[in-house]
Amino acid sequence: MEKIKGTLFLIPTLLGDSPIENVIPTYNIEIVRNLNIFIVEELKSARHFLKKAGYPRPFDSAEFSVLNEHTPSTEISELLNPLRNGLSVGLLSEAGLPCVADPGASLVSICHLEKIKVIPLSGPSSLFLALMASGFNGQQFVFHGYLPIEPKDKIRKIKDMETSVLKNKQTQIFIEAPYRNKKLLQFLAETCRPDTLICVASMITTTEESITTLPAFVWRKKIPEIDKKPVVFLIGI
Amino acid sequence: MEKIKGTLFLIPTLLGDSPIENVIPTYNIEIVRNLNIFIVEELKSARHFLKKAGYPRPFDSAEFSVLNEHTPSTEISELLNPLRNGLSVGLLSEAGLPCVADPGASLVSICHLEKIKVIPLSGPSSLFLALMASGFNGQQFVFHGYLPIEPKDKIRKIKDMETSVLKNKQTQIFIEAPYRNKKLLQFLAETCRPDTLICVASMITTTEESITTLPAFVWRKKIPEIDKKPVVFLIGI
Numbered sequence: 041m042e043k044i045k046g047t048l049f050l051i052p053t054l055l056g057d058s059p060i061e062n063v064i065p066t067y068n069i070e071i072v073r074n075l076n077i078f079i080v081e082e083l084k085s086a087r088h089f090l091k092k093a094g095y096p097r098p099f100d101s102a103e104f105s106v107l108n109e110h111t112p113s114t115e116i117s118e119l120l121n122p123l124r125n126g127l128s129v130g131l132l133s134e135a136g137l138p139c140v141a142d143p144g145a146s147l148v149s150i151c152h153l154e155k156i157k158v159i160p161l162s163g164p165s166s167l168f169l170a171l172m173a174s175g176f177n178g179q180q181f182v183f184h185g186y187l188p189i190e191p192k193d194k195i196r197k198i199k200d201m202e203t204s205v206l207k208n209k210q211t212q213i214f215i216e217a218p219y220r221n222k223k224l225l226q227f228l229a230e231t232c233r234p235d236t237l238i239c240v241a242s243m244i245t246t247t248e249e250s251i252t253t254l255p256a257f258v259w260r261k262k263i264p265e266i267d268k269k270p271v272v273f274l275i276g277i
Numbered sequence: 278m279e280k281i282k283g284t285l286f287l288i289p290t291l292l293g294d295s296p297i298e299n300v301i302p303t304y305n306i307e308i309v310r311n312l313n314i315f316i317v318e319e320l321k322s323a324r325h326f327l328k329k330a331g332y333p334r335p336f337d338s339a340e341f342s343v344l345n346e347h348t349p350s351t352e353i354s355e356l357l358n359p360l361r362n363g364l365s366v367g368l369l370s371e372a373g374l375p376c377v378a379d380p381g382a383s384l385v386s387i388c389h390l391e392k393i394k395v396i397p398l399s400g401p402s403s404l405f406l407a408l409m410a411s412g413f414n415g416q417q418f419v420f421h422g423y424l425p426i427e428p429k430d431k432i433r434k435i436k437d438m439e440t441s442v443l444k445n446k447q448t449q450i451f452i453e454a455p456y457r458n459k460k461l462l463q464f465l466a467e468t469c470r471p472d473t474l475i476c477v478a479s480m481i482t483t484t485e486e487s488i489t490t491l492p493a494f495v496w497r498k499k500i501p502e503i504d505k506k507p508v509v510f511l512i513g514i
Contacts, residue, residue, distance in 0.1 A: 059304070061304050062302055062304040063302050065298055065300050065301055066302075067296070067299040067300070137409050139415045140405060142415065144409075145411075145413060145415050150412075152490040160406040160407075160409040160410040162299070162399075162401035162482065163399060167405075168377060168405055171377055172377055173397040174382075174385070175382055178379065178381075179422045183417060183418050185417050245399065249396070251395060251397070252389070253386070254389075
């Protein structure tokens with residue numbers, strides 16, 4: 041008889057310093073409390089989250105493995121050994137949903153190959169919350185990750201995105217390294233047509249949440265203090 | 278002095294018949310219980326959700342307006358009158374997140390014009406849960422809504438999507454009218470290259486949840502019974 045395998049739970053974490061019950065369903069908290077093995081993007085933030093979830097045992101009694109952009113691809117498969125041996129595992133990224141603009145997808149793809157059950161839990165996604173609140177079309181959208189760094193390439197990308205908005209009403213979503221947020225918004229506002237709508241969604245789910253949609257020519261006049269904050273940028277109609 | 282305006286809360290609802298605490302944060306439930314005015318995609322499902330959230334007053338005492346794909350665009354603005362008069366309003370779609378593959382974006386865009394505060398609440402999105410659990414790249418992805426109906430156009434679209442996957446590792450997400458799910462999967466499996474990976478995510482967050490990623494040639498051999506179920510389709514790598 042084939043061994044019964046464990047389940048990989050994809051566990052969303054907080055986007056910022058908000059109370060856990062504001063963004064995480066009670067069910068997730070129960071799941072987290074019952075798990076003893078975690079694969080995490082960053083140890084410190086994962087432990088902080090478990091603490092907020094009222095994890096009932098000392099962390100020494102739990103097993104933590106790190107999976108981030110530096111993990112060699114040859115080492116990913118062995119992270120699944122507990123699952124192969126029938127134990128369930130929680131996957132946590134540093135903020136928001138695992139595998140969405142975050143590591144984890146390669147781990148999940150091995151689960152599909154080996155028929156290990158994967159259960160995604162509901163939770164906050166800065167991309168989706170920004171999309172919902174932008175006022176832009178949610179019937180067609182694209183997430184680009186980061187824009188190209190070279191100014192020439194960045195201009196071309198922005199022009200392509202504007203075309204997709206106007207031609208297909210396809211909402212464009214992207215992010216930037218937090219310390220370059222202001223610079224990107226300045227660049228965007230100057231590169232876009234004056235009436236192109238840009239949404240800046242910062243500090244989502246926290247008390248400092250700000251989600252503002254304005255035409256490029258208005259942004260040009262005043263770039264807000266968004267450096268070092270988590271920000272999602274959108275262009276849309 | 279300018280009148281203080283109400284807040285528009287974007288309130289996620291259930292994706293299927295799951296306990297509310299499995300997918301909705303406690304905070305949302307408190308917000309819902311305190312609201313008296315709702316803009317809803319469908320009256321019956323909205324009341325069902327409010328009931329599950331333990332709405333404490335008779336529905337007759339609350340105000341419900343309907344906003345769906347049949348609402349004339351000239352009538353959307355007046356739905357915001359309570360907000361202009363200082364009252365807060367909840368926006369609910371039939372399932373999942375308002376404004377994402379659902380009506381509501383035009384309402385939110387007027388809020389931005391009139392500086393009415395919009396607060397998106399966390400909750401389940403079948404698109405994001407499917408993306409997380411597919412094992413596909415979550416660093417770049419696109420949501421297409423429905424594919425074209427004409428076979429010739431549909432083939433071209435599928436070929437374009439395959440190219441985006443192979444060239445840019447961009448995960449492709451789309452949906453179909455539930456009674457045509459099987460037909461679409463059959464068509465997809467036959468149109469894609471044999472080794473293209475297709476993920477079928479059905480009945481997400483329910484006890485019948487099934488999220489399966491397989492190459493096209495394996496799907497060809499056996500199309501599961503997915504008609505009349507909510508399904509998200511993905512192509513990726």
